[in-house]
Amino acid sequence: MFDDFLVRATLASVGVALAAAPLGCFVIWRRMAYFGDATAHAAVLGVALSLTLSAPLFISVLGVCFLMAMTVSSLNGKGFAMDTLLGVMSHSSLAIGLVAVSFLSGVRIDLMSYLFGDILAVGKTDLLVIWVGSAVVVGLVIWRWSGLLLSTLNKDMALASGFDPKREELILTIALAIVVAVAIKVVGVLLITAMLLVPAATARPFSKTPEIMALVAAALGVTASLSGLSASYVMDTPTGPTIVCVSALLFVITNIAIKLFPRISWRKRPTDCCDTQSEQLGS
Amino acid sequence: MSNNLIKCEALSVHFGKRRVLHDITMSVDVGEIVTVIGPNGSGKTTLFKALIGAIKPSVGALIKAPNLKIGYVPQKLHIDETLPMTVKRFMNLPGGHSVNKVAKALEYAGIPSLDKQQVMDLSGGQFQRVLLARALLGSPNLLLLDEATQGLDHRGAADFYRQIAEVRDRLGCGIVMISHELHVVMRRTDRVICLNGHICCQGEPEAVGESPEYRTLFGLDKDEAALYLHQNHHHSESKRSSADRAGDVQHVR
Numbered sequence: 001m002f003d004d005f006l007v008r009a010t011l012a013s014v015g016v017a018l019a020a021a022p023l024g025c026f027v028i029w030r031r032m033a034y035f036g037d038a039t040a041h042a043a044v045l046g047v048a049l050s051l052t053l054s055a056p057l058f059i060s061v062l063g064v065c066f067l068m069a070m071t072v073s074s075l076n077g078k079g080f081a082m083d084t085l086l087g088v089m090s091h092s093s094l095a096i097g098l099v100a101v102s103f104l105s106g107v108r109i110d111l112m113s114y115l116f117g118d119i120l121a122v123g124k125t126d127l128l129v130i131w132v133g134s135a136v137v138v139g140l141v142i143w144r145w146s147g148l149l150l151s152t153l154n155k156d157m158a159l160a161s162g163f164d165p166k167r168e169e170l171i172l173t174i175a176l177a178i179v180v181a182v183a184i185k186v187v188g189v190l191l192i193t194a195m196l197l198v199p200a201a202t203a204r205p206f207s208k209t210p211e212i213m214a215l216v217a218a219a220l221g222v223t224a225s226l227s228g229l230s231a232s233y234v235m236d237t238p239t240g241p242t243i244v245c246v247s248a249l250l251f252v253i254t255n256i257a258i259k260l261f262p263r264i265s266w267r268k269r270p271t272d273c274c275d276t277q278s279e280q281l282g283s
Numbered sequence: 284m285s286n287n288l289i290k291c292e293a294l295s296v297h298f299g300k301r302r303v304l305h306d307i308t309m310s311v312d313v314g315e316i317v318t319v320i321g322p323n324g325s326g327k328t329t330l331f332k333a334l335i336g337a338i339k340p341s342v343g344a345l346i347k348a349p350n351l352k353i354g355y356v357p358q359k360l361h362i363d364e365t366l367p368m369t370v371k372r373f374m375n376l377p378g379g380h381s382v383n384k385v386a387k388a389l390e391y392a393g394i395p396s397l398d399k400q401q402v403m404d405l406s407g408g409q410f411q412r413v414l415l416a417r418a419l420l421g422s423p424n425l426l427l428l429d430e431a432t433q434g435l436d437h438r439g440a441a442d443f444y445r446q447i448a449e450v451r452d453r454l455g456c457g458i459v460m461i462s463h464e465l466h467v468v469m470r471r472t473d474r475v476i477c478l479n480g481h482i483c484c485q486g487e488p489e490a491v492g493e494s495p496e497y498r499t500l501f502g503l504d505k506d507e508a509a510l511y512l513h514q515n516h517h518h519s520e521s522k523r524s525s526a527d528r529a530g531d532v533q534h535v536r
Binding site for chain 2: 028029031146147149150152153154155156157159160161163201204207208209210211212213
C-alpha cells in the first residue's frame with residue numbers, strides 16, 4: 001500500500017496537517033506568526049548544510065531551525081522590537097540559505113522543491129520521519145497543554161500555579177522546529193506558516209474553548225490536505241501550493257458565511273458583547 | 284515563626300544596575316491581611332513578582348512555609364481575542380477540579396450564570412470575580428492580589444474588599460494586596476506596608492496613616508500638595524470634563 005506515491009503523499013500531508021494545526025493555534029494565540037516564518041525560512045540554510053555535509057535533511061533542518069528560534073528568543077527585548085528583529089533574521093536567513101545553496105556547484109538540486117515542497121516525491125523513509133515527528137509534536141502539545149495555555153494567558157499566573165513559562169516557551173520552540181523540519185518535504189519552506197496559521201484561524205469563530213479550536217483546526221487541516229491533493233492531481237497543479245489554496249479558500253468561505261449568517265459563529269460581535277448581556281448579569 | 288507563610292529577609296532586587304527594592308524585611312502570617320501601598324514606581328509589583336518567584340532577589344532570602352500554596356490574582360489580564368475561552372474552562376486551568384467544584388466556586392463568587400460565557404465578553408467587575416474565584420479553587424493558604432480593584436467603581440471595589448475579608452474568615456489564608464485606594468483598604472486590612480523602594484513604615488492602618496513617613500510619601504503634609512494631587516486627579520479624567528469644571532470654577536468666582 002505504501003508503494004503507491006499517492007498513498008504516501010496523502011499520508012504525508014495528513015501527518016503534517018495533524019501536527020501543524022494544534023501548534024498553529026498557539027502560534028496565533030501568542031502572535032508568533034512572524035516567528036514561524038523566520039524559523040521556516042532558516043530551513044533553507046539547513047538544506048544547504050545537509051547538502052554540504054551530506055547529513056540527513058531532517059536533522060540539519062531541525063538543528064538550524066532550532067538555533068534560529070533560540071537566537072530570536074534570546075535577542076528578544078535587547079534593543080530591537082520583536083517584529084524588526086524577526087524581519088531581519090527571517091529574510092537574511094532565507095537569503096543566506098539561497099546563496100549557500102548556490103555555492104554547492106557539485107550537486108544539482110531542485111531549489112523549487114525545497115521552497116514549495118515536493119510531496120509526490122515523499123519516500124517511505126520520509127513518511128516515517130514525518131509521522132514520528134508529528135507524533136512527537138502532538139504528544140508534546142498534549143502533555144504540556146495546561147502549562148502552555150496558562151503561560152500563553154499570563155506568565156505570572158503560570159508561575160503562581162507552578163509552571164515555568166520559559167520552559168513552556170522552549171517546548172513550543174522545539175515543536176515548531178520539528179514541524180518545519182517535517183513539513184519542508186510537503187509544503188516547502190515558504191508555505192509552512194500557512195499550514196500552521198490558516199486552519200487555526202479558520203477554526204477560531206467556531207470554537208468556544210482552546211481544545212475545540214485545536215481539534216477543529218486539525219480537522220480543517222486534514223480536509224484541506226486531502227482535497228488539495230486530489231485537486232492538484234486532477235488539475236495537474238503543484239501540490240503544496242494547492243493544499244494551501246484550498247485552506248485559504250475554506251478560510252474565505254467560512255468568514256463570508258459568518259458575515260451572512262452570524263448565528264453559526266460562537267463569537268459574539270464586538271458591538272453586542274459588552275452592553276446588553278453584561279449589564280443584565282452584572283451585580 | 285511557625286505562623287509565617289512567607290518571609291523576606293533583607294531582600295533586594297536589581298534590574299541591571301538599577302536598584303528597585305532594597306532591605307525588604309517582612310512576613311505574612313496565617314489569617315493576616317497585609318496591604319502594600321506606595322506611589323507609582325515604588326516597587327510594589329516587583330515585590331509581588333519576587334514573592335511569586337518570577338524575579339530572583341539579588342540579595343537576601345525568601346523563606347516559604349513548606350506547605351505554602353499561592354493563589355494569584357493578576358493586576359490585569361488581557362486575553363487575546365484569538366483565544367477562545369469560556370469562564371468554565373478558564374476556572375479549570377490548570378485543571379483537576381470537578382464540574383461541581385467549579386460551579387460552587389462561581390456561585391460563591393456571585394456569578395453562577397456566567398460559566399458558559401466567553402471570558403473576553405465579561406465586564407471588568409465580573410472578570411475580577413472570576414479571577415478571584417479561580418485563584419481560590421486551588422485552596423491557597425496565601426492569596427496575592429495585585430491592584431485587583433483597578434477599573435472597578437467605588438461600590439465594586441468596596442464589594443470586592445468585603446469579599447476578600449470573607450475569604451480570609453472562611454479559608455483562614457494569609458492575604459497580601461497591592462492597592463491605591465488607601466481609605467477603602469485601611470478598613471479591611473490588619474497591617475499596612477508603605478513601600479518606596481524600601482519599607483518606609485509598616486504597622487496597623489491607623490498608625491501608618493498618622494506616621495510622618497506615610498504623609499510625606501503621599502504629600503499629605505502640605506495642603507498645597509494635597510490640592511495638587513486633587514487637581515491631578517481631575518486632569519486624568521477626560522479633557523472635556525476638566526474644561527467644564529474649569530468653567531464652573533470661573534463662574535463661581
